Amino acid sequence: MKPILEVQHIEKEFLIGGEKEPYVALRDILANPLKRLREPPKQVFRALDDVSFNVMPGESLAIVGKNGAGKSTLLKILSGITPPSKGRIVCRGRIASLLEVGTGFHTELTGRENVYMNGSILGMRKAEIDKHFDAIIDFSGVEKFLDTPLKRYSSGMQLRLAFAVAAHLEPEILVIDEVLAVGDADFQKKCLGKMDEVSKSGRTILFVSHNMPAVQNLCTKGVFLERGKLKFQGGIQEVVNMYTKNINASMNEWIAPVTKGRHSCICKVQTQVTGTQPFHKLKVITTIAVKDDFPASYLSFYIGSLDAVPLMEAIPKYEPFIRKEAAVDGEITIISELDLPPMIQGIYTLGVWFGSSHTHTIDWQKEILTFEVTESPMEGRTIEFPKHAGFIAVQSRVLA
Amino acid sequence: MEYIIERQYKFSLGIKELIRYRELFYFFTWRDIKVKYKQAALGFMWAILQPLAMMMIFTLIFSRGLKVSSEGIPYPVFALSGLIIWNVFSSGLLNSANSMVSNANIIKKIYFPRLIIPMSSILTALFDFCFALLIYIGVLIYYNHQTDWLRVLYCLPLSLILTVTTTLGLGTMLSALNVKYRDFQYVIPFMIQFLLFVNPVLYSSKIFENSWMEWIMKLNPVASAINLSRSAFTGNPIDWLSVGLSFGVSLLLLFIGVYTFRKTEAYFADLA
Structure with a gap:
């Protein structure tokens, strides 16, 4: 046949x-x-x-x-x-x-x-x-x-x-x-x-x-x-x-496959999970190629699950904006730290956005990196958390 | 059934495919007509009211005000004989030139012969023509105008064919260019306004007699189509030389338009 x-x-x-x-x-x-x-x-x-x-x-x-x-x-x-x-x-x-x-x-x-x-x-x-x-x-x-x-x-x-x-x-x-x-x-x-x-x-x-x-x-x-x-x-x-x-295979470094010529873009992102649950943090090091069209701008990060469910975003505040003048050799490297909520164990994806206002996107790289949460969000609990109930196990206590 | 998907180097019109997808012509035209009139309280009445209102304003300005010559027939009869053809051209061109961009979401997701889109936009304009024609017949009766119906029977279809060929040629060309250069979105409405004054819609082409403009009028397919439709009602002799010449021009436009379109259509999905 x-x-x-x-x-x-x-x-x-x-x-x-x-x-x-x-x-x-x-x-x-x-x-x-x-x-x-x-x-x-x-x-x-x-x-x-x-x-x-x-x-x-x-x-x-x-x-x-x-x-x-x-x-x-x-x-x-x-x-x-x-x-x-x-x-x-x-x-x-x-x-x-x-x-x-x-x-x-x-x-x-x-x-x-x-x-x-x-x-x-x-x-x-x-x-x-x-x-x-x-x-x-x-x-x-x-x-x-x-x-x-x-x-x-x-x-x-x-x-x-x-x-x-x-x-x-x-x-x-x-x-x-x-x-x-x-x-x-x-x-x-x-x-x-x-x-x-x-x-x-x-x-x-x-x-x-x-x-x-x-x-x-x-x-x-x-x-x-x-x-x-x-x-x-x-x-x-x-x-x-x-x-x-x-x-x-947790990807903690991403390098842009191609750069956008005369336009500014994200060219490298690295991540690292630090701290311990429920106060762990995600450190993100973003490198941006700065070209003539670079306006005062800011970054935001998107975290999602492996099957592409958006979970949360983070918009770290810069004082007041990222400016062209800060560039060294045509690049700006920004180190940000995200306080992660108590997330259940698993692998999550990270996307990076950068632009001058919420309506003006300069570059948006979706789901380029993954990071793994290995620790349980609840101390002492070893049983796996069911994913269909959500990805965040908030801190809770019995009051009376 | 076996076929091959690969990069096309050879030019073809793709007529076979158009025939296979012929039902889409109907559905696209039907959708555009439905959507156009669905939300309007007066619905299809607009197809009648628009040419009627245009005729009235033009009569007021050009006949009563400026005393434009109307080749010996009542000015409303004169103006409408041109307007019904002009409307096919102007709305057909406007719709088809924007059609690829406004249907970009479909183009990016499904394959079908792309030519169907600009072609159906022109069919939509022809639908409005039918209503305008009804109005025109009403106006003819109102003015008790002596009409040689036999003459209308061959002049009007011929004039319509000439108009549609021209519109299709320009429409396919502009719709292809519009995908790549969005500037045309702004150029086209302006261009149509401009052309309204260049074509003998509101005035008689006789005013250009014995000037260099006369030749432009003779070669211009839209002007020719208007004159042809008009002579059916005025009884003036038909300028067959001009009809022949402008048919040549319109076929040339059609060829250039469809060629440009077919050459670039493969990349519409990447560009739109």
Whole structure:
């Protein structure tokens, strides 16, 4: 049997560095044609580098990797949204991609109208939608509001309707990106059930997720991407083990893979957990490359769980702001200290933001580092804390 | 079914794909029409009221005030014969030029032939044309205007084809450029205002007779389309030379527009 999907030496390059915005103002080109020549040569960022793998019909393949590993780019190429720079993909079946639920939903249209709009954008024919219409509405559970404009729906209802449409697609290959990261637990279960049903019906599924239990449940094989390269492919258990091991290797230093040319950016971050529970601290050393466009700015930090649940943020106060004048050799290094609450044991991610006001972001590196909390937040308690109850065990005492 | 995803070097129109996705034309057009009129209390009445109000204000200023010549027919009949065509062009161009940017969220997430988007924006403008035409027929009856309907039957469709070809050419080109250079967002409304005065919508193109402007009018497909539609109602002879020439120009525009669009569309998702 021939593979249904042959991914052959896919490469995708982006030009970065020259312009901060992907689109340019004509003014820049007209006003100063010479400036373009003087500009530093743009850097090429390789989001995918020589990725090859095959998928057999009926297989469900998981694509795992850390943020920025190139998963989304790979899905975009598979869906035909953006072309690869090199290499090719041979497909032997219709691909439907779900990179987002509810693409094309319009809030002014009613639920019924949106089902048709969304369905046809996803590649269904009108006759197909007609055929599945009752099943879609049934699955979504919004039949009472069918003729109500979408803007009156709760976000949960919108999501259910959107997934219901997508679940009734009948392509040979279904490409799904983390759509399950949203919605309540009940709904997630329903979605997983539906996807399981789809994969059992013999269709091919490509699934990107950070949710390892879901991946293990749904997929039989997997590929592991790291920095655009295919690191490993094989059985799902091995891939999940590899991913978990990889992410657990607490990364306490991050160096920007590329710098932004003439724009200021974060170029290095280091972390260190100090102190003891419940008063432990996180020391963060941030290095910023300072360029001409550097305004008076400040930093903030975001801490989240491994499965991308945002937990807390910290905005250390600088007196009054970080200023260009403080730069030494074009760089500013800032050492900050975060008082961590009593967090349960586990691995957490850290993201760093820097900008001049909450509406002006200069650079935002999400989930670039991880740090591990090894001590129990409660002295003497050795039993593991259940994660579904939250990540912080606040200090408490019996008063009477 | 076997196909290959790779970088495209060769240019193709992608007609086959457009046919496969033909239902999307309907859905995009239908969505735009629905959304446009849904929140308005008067709904579709706006499609009628707009050209009517424009006709009235122009009659007041140009006919009563400035005493502009209207080729021997009542000025409202004269103005509307141009306005119905002009509105297809102006709203079609405005919508299609902004269409790629305003649908960026869809473009970034789903693949379908991108040409469908600017094309459906023009179909939406044609929908409004149907209402405007109804109004026009009402005005013709009101003024008891002697109309050669047989002549209307070939002049109006021909004029419409000419307008749509031109709008599509300019629209696809501008929508592609708009993705890369957002400046066009500001340029286009201004450009349309400017073109309203350059085209013989409110005045007769006869005022340019025997001047260099006459040739610009002859080559200009929009002016030609307006003159063609107008001559159906005035009974003036049709300038077939101008119709032929401007058809050539509009086909050239269409080719340049679609070529630019197809050449850059693969990178819309990266740019938008």
